Amino acid sequence: NPYANDPPRSPILIPSSRAPFNAEPPALLLAENFLTPNDLFYIRNHLPVPDIDPRKYSLEVQGSQKTAVLDLSGLRKGFKKKSVAAVVMCAGNRRSEMVRIKSVKGLNWGAAAIGNANWAGATLNDVLKHSGIDLEGTEKKHLVFEGMDKGPEGSVYGASIPIEMARSLKDEIVIAYEMNGEPIPRDHGYPVRVIIPGIVGARQVKWLNKIYLSDEESECHWQRRDYKGFNSSIDWHNVDFDSSVAIMQLPVISAICDPPEGTELEEGSDEVTLRGYAWSGGGRGIVRVDVSADGGKTWQNAELKPNGQSPYRAWAWTLWEATIPIPEGKAGDVELVCKAVDVSYNVQPDSVEGIWNLRGVLSNAWHRIKVTVPP
Ligand code: MTE
Ligand code: MO
Secondary structure: OOOOOOOOOOOOOEEEEEOOEEEEOOHHHHOOOOOOOHHHOOEEOOOOOOOOOOOOOEEEEEOOOOEEEEEHHHHHHHOOOEEEEEEEEOOOOOHHHHHOOOOOOOOOOOOOOEEEEEEEEEEHHHHHHHOOOOOOOOOOOEEEEEEEEEOOOOOEEEEEEEHHHHHHOOOOOEEEEEEOOEEOOHHHOOOOEEEOOOEOHHHOOOOEEEEEEEOOOOOOHHHHOOOEOOOOOOOOOOOOHHHOOEOOEOOOEEEEEEOOOOOEOOOOOOEEEEEEEEEOHHHOOEEEEEEEOOOOOOOEEOEEOOOOOOOOOOOOOEEEEEEEEOOOOOOEEEEEEEEEEEOOOOEOOOOOHHHOOOOOOOOOOOEEEEEEEOO
């Protein structure tokens, strides 16, 4: 069993698959902390978790002339330490809402395949410079990252980003060895992972083994044959993965974490307090979150908790809260809704039908939950 040596996990996590291990926390807990505690952070593994001896760990940075090899203490001591509070979100977050329309291939994520942590390490810029790689001058088109986790045929997990993205984010991308002030837990990439703020989880390669420039995108299955969007008439019989582009920056999303779906409010309640998160890709900050207690006929602004980041470089999420009256005569089922607006005035689509896709990714429709109010 290649998974026998996987690490222990918090019993609070709700698994969506056990081998490989995938799990999310109860969404309610996400709204409690700006920085998601390490043991509550969702886990998305495609392969067995490698068991890496930190004394033997090394990162290969391959240039055209030479390959630089960095060990863990070299990474810690040889470079300035940079911290960035950033979201990591799986493109499949909230997939379960798409499944209700029509089945899709993928883990049945609720709304908690997302977390926000403080990541610290060396910047990509410092590491590439040290290794003699000229990010500005190169004619290569992609920067590739490879992990140490291997499939049964020896294939490794990997990903790449377009060179323009590596250039513009070179001082924000972190070759991280700390998560919320602690060594990164095994499930999240111990001892080193890359954090590329503002883009999809799939490119935040854990157990980082190699970095190199290439004319081509990563050949990895999860770069080329997965984590892409399609229209809702494409299904497995007519899909052509080469016709679509790998997901990078994610669209604006939000979710109600509290109260949880199906909550029975106190008898005779005339108002309800909602709490949740909102986030958008590409560093686009959240400028507004709207909430509704009548299924989206009327709206009220939620109060946004400041995250200390510029709205044009907002890598972290925005937590929010709102207390909203329950409409008169609404005893019984009440539909609570939230939707967020980012600084580019991107909004969430009102329904999931139009954005359904065969992999169930990019599920960012208005978040709707039902609660009940006894009369
Ligand atoms: N990196 C490696 N090496 N192997 C993986 O399976 N999963 C990716 C990404 N990096 C993965 C990986 C995906 S799809 C996601 S969503 C994030 O890691 C999840 O990060 P987390 O488990 O720390 O939450
Ligand atoms: Mo993912």
